[in-house]
Amino acid sequence: MSESKEASYGDSRGSSKTKSAKKAESGFTFFLPFMFLAISLLIILTYQLALTSARKDALTQQLVLMQKQEQQASLFKASLQSIVNDLRQLGQTDPEAQAVVRKFITVQQPQPGATPPAPNP
DSSP states (O other): OHHHHHHHHHHHHEEEEEEEEHHHHHHHHHHHHHHHHHHHHHHHHHHHHHHHHHHHHHHHHHHHHHHHHHHHHHHHHHHHHHHHHHHHHHHHTOOHHHHHHHHHHOOOOTTTOOOOOOOOO
């Protein structure tokens, strides 16, 4: 009976060795799934970084265009203000210019007690 126990133990031990040998021969380890997961995360993060960089470049270009538009608008505003001031001066002596000033140009006079608007930076 003891021999049968040893034989059964030997068989179970032998079978565990063969299972591990078969596992080693099959080549399945947990390294490959984790490696694939790490590679896919690396690809995703690289893609996100590329998208963020492209968006930053687009926003930088848009900011430059907006600054140019702001400069052009300030120049245009200054030239219009110059024309309006010339028309006001002309309106003091010329009756036709005075009619245009009355009709189209409203003079903004500050209300008593009101604070003047802050200048643009």
